[in-house]
Amino acid sequence: MLSKEIRQHFPILNQEINGHPLVYLDSGASSQKPLQVIEAISNYYKFDNSNVHRGVHTLGNRATEGYEGAREKVRNFINAKSTEEIIFTRGATTALNTVAQSYGRANVGEGDEIVITYMEHHANIIPWQQLAKEKGAVLKYIDLEEDGTLSLDKVREAVTERTKVVSVMYVSNVLGTMNPIKEITEIAHANGAVMVVDGAQAAPHMKVDVQKLDCDFLAFSGHKMCGPTGIGVLYGKRDLLNQMEPVETGGEMIDFVGLYESTWKELPWKFEAGTPIIAGAIGLGAAIDYLEEIGMDAIEQHEHEIANYAMERMSTIEGLTIYGPADPGKRAGIITFNLEEVHPHDVATVLDMNGIAVRAGHHCAQPLMKWLDVSATARASFYIYNTVDDVDRLVEGLRVAKEYFSDVY
Known part of the structure; x- marks a missing residue:
């Protein structure tokens, strides 16, 4: 121990x-938060407090280095291919809603299926309920075994050629069940569906490798892994994120703004409108350092x-x-x-x-x-x-x- x-x-x-x-x-x-994380956040506000990406002065450069350095730490932590695949959000809930509202709205239509399980957290149920209502899609649930585990046979029964999205939590926040995400992802992909993973209860506690899992999206929160509240991560495969439209618009995420048309920045900033969660990202980076040292x-x-x-x-x-x-x-x-x-x-x-x-x-x-x-x-x-x-x-x-x-x- x-x-x-x-x-x-x-x-x-x-x-x-x-x-x-x-x-x-x-x-x-x-x-709870270790001193290393508390001090990293405090030091940002004491010495480096500034907005990111926009200024050429020293404080702005330091803040940007801290913010984008945290993105690289997240990339390495989950073994993503590129920092372009790491989107900072307010938390796992925001990340899951982003997938439903952006990818889901563009790719799920009437009669299509969205497959989840009975063990999901509300954050991985309600966005899909809302999408199904909006699009006339079918929301299907994979039943559980008596001990609260998932049977891959039941996954295969539930996922069909009509399925567009499969969304499953990696670890149940109630049962503690560790789900076979890699195998479920293979089933989803074999039927042409994307795999969304709620990793909120997994990322703090075990090694998560998105390339090995081959999942298309992964959501998790900083506050469950020794980091601050108000910061989370959406991982998405670059090709999918490039196809998606932002769900929040405004400053920072734009390339050019005209009177009637605008264009977006490249990944990952396309999905990070407004002043980002700078201190939160720096705190999350410190939390990752702490966990990886252990x-x-x-x-x-x-x-x-x-x-x-x-x-x-x-x-x-x-x-x-x-x-x-x-x-x-x-x-x-x-x-x-x-x-x-x-x-x-x-x-x-x-x-x-x-x-x-x-x-x-x-x-x-x-x-x-x-x-x-x-x-x-x-x-x-x-x-x-x-x-x-x-x-x-x-x-x-x-x-x-x-x-x-x-x-x-």
């Missing part, structure tokens, strides 16, 4: 909540070990149901659960009183909640700064919650 010294890089963890040392188990919603393989291994230990410990609690694959090789560092006859919000409240932060609710995955036949769940999501001691505290807190509500009821 990773050294406990990593925790010292995260100042927010060195505090007490309700009289107890903080145990942060909500990284699936947003990760090593993505080491991060993935650490989270698997923590999650496996948590599965073993939590399985000893009578009346606790864990959702998702039982096979540890099929799941990431996310454990979603319910305590019998106790609402997950009540569970989360008791845990918070003991200094333990977990998520409770539908996790922006209401279709999946319906599939699970529950209204809500609690979720513990692990990251590089979590330890087996955190898991022990979680299990102890769950036992306290169970005992408290058994007395109440």
